[in-house]
Amino acid sequence: MNKFHGTGVAIITPFKADRSVDHTALKTVIDHMINGGVEYIVSLGTTGESATLNSEEKRAVWDTTISHVNGRVPLVAGIGGNNTSEVLNDLKKFDAKGFDAILSVCPYYNKPTQEGIYQHYKVIAEESPLPIILYNVPGRTGVNMSAETTLRLAHDCKNIIAMKEASGNFDQFNKIIKDKPEDFLFISGDDAIALPLISMGAVGVISVIGNALPGIFSTMVRMCLDGKFIEAQPLHHSLTEFTSLCFAEGNPGGVKSAMNMMGICEDHMRLPLVKISESTENKIKAQLELLNQI
Numbered sequence: 001m002n003k004f005h006g007t008g009v010a011i012i013t014p015f016k017a018d019r020s021v022d023h024t025a026l027k028t029v030i031d032h033m034i035n036g037g038v039e040y041i042v043s044l045g046t047t048g049e050s051a052t053l054n055s056e057e058k059r060a061v062w063d064t065t066i067s068h069v070n071g072r073v074p075l076v077a078g079i080g081g082n083n084t085s086e087v088l089n090d091l092k093k094f095d096a097k098g099f100d101a102i103l104s105v106c107p108y109y110n111k112p113t114q115e116g117i118y119q120h121y122k123v124i125a126e127e128s129p130l131p132i133i134l135y136n137v138p139g140r141t142g143v144n145m146s147a148e149t150t151l152r153l154a155h156d157c158k159n160i161i162a163m164k165e166a167s168g169n170f171d172q173f174n175k176i177i178k179d180k181p182e183d184f185l186f187i188s189g190d191d192a193i194a195l196p197l198i199s200m201g202a203v204g205v206i207s208v209i210g211n212a213l214p215g216i217f218s219t220m221v222r223m224c225l226d227g228k229f230i231e232a233q234p235l236h237h238s239l240t241e242f243t244s245l246c247f248a249e250g251n252p253g254g255v256k257s258a259m260n261m262m263g264i265c266e267d268h269m270r271l272p273l274v275k276i277s278e279s280t281e282n283k284i285k286a287q288l289e290l291l292n293q294i
Contacts, residue, residue: 006039007218009210010047014265025265036214045078052270066098080105108141147175177201198224
């Protein structure tokens with residue numbers, strides 16, 4: 001099986017009360033996910049609050065992650081942005097040892113055309129020391145990477161190996177899965193629709209709720225990959241309310257709150273992100289109790 005089949009988790013970055021990175025808690029989070037059976041870890045994606053970390057902090061998080069994972073699962077590093085030359089500079093400075101791929105988000109805020117998106121990823125793929133996983137999340141970036149652009153990159157750039165798709169557009173999903181190169185991996189970017197996307201041809205998911213519930217969620221994903229969709233449905237449905245609540249006030253506030261209740265790490269975040277409301281927290285607690293997690 002390909003190393004990026006199954007459940008990857010976009011790992012959170014734990015902070016102490018003074019908002020410094022909690023490297024001890026990071027190790028606990030890593031062990032929680034690996035012991036729960038996830039197939040790989042994505043470090044410093046959106047869920048890792050990478051936008052609020054400086055370059056030294058990012059390198060320190062990566063160093064802790066590499067040393068503590070110690071080869072137990074594959075690792076993906078989040079490196080992206082809306083300034084192509086700056087992304088290229090980050091790649092040149094990046095020590096790729098210990099990592100297996102790079103997840104690079106579609107350029108955000110400045111709303112490039114489809115040709116601009118294509119050219120951005122083409123030069124990144126040419127310069128990257130590792131294979132690239134595209135990441136389309138228009139709800140955050142303000143621009144959608146079309147199926148045509150994704151397929152063009154998949155066919156033209158051998159160093160682009162996969163797409164994390166979080167557009168929520170099933171017509172787009174169908175086009176990509178139908179016409180992609182055979183070895184190009186389609187990965188769900190939404191926990192809530194991992195089951196139907198695997199039935200369509202996705203090879204798994206890069207998950208948020210897997211931070212808190214790696215065992216339940218990765219079991220459900222493996223069942224789907226084995227074609228046991230009927231058997232997986234009870235697990236899928238048992239997680240729908242929890243998943244919704246984790247995103248009710250933004251990510252990663254919800255999942256960090258759940259992990260705090262479970263005793264894995266504290267739920268501090270850096271501004272402009274803040275802790276979730278007491279009301280949502282109580283609803284998450286109720287779901288964790290139903291799932292026998294606390």
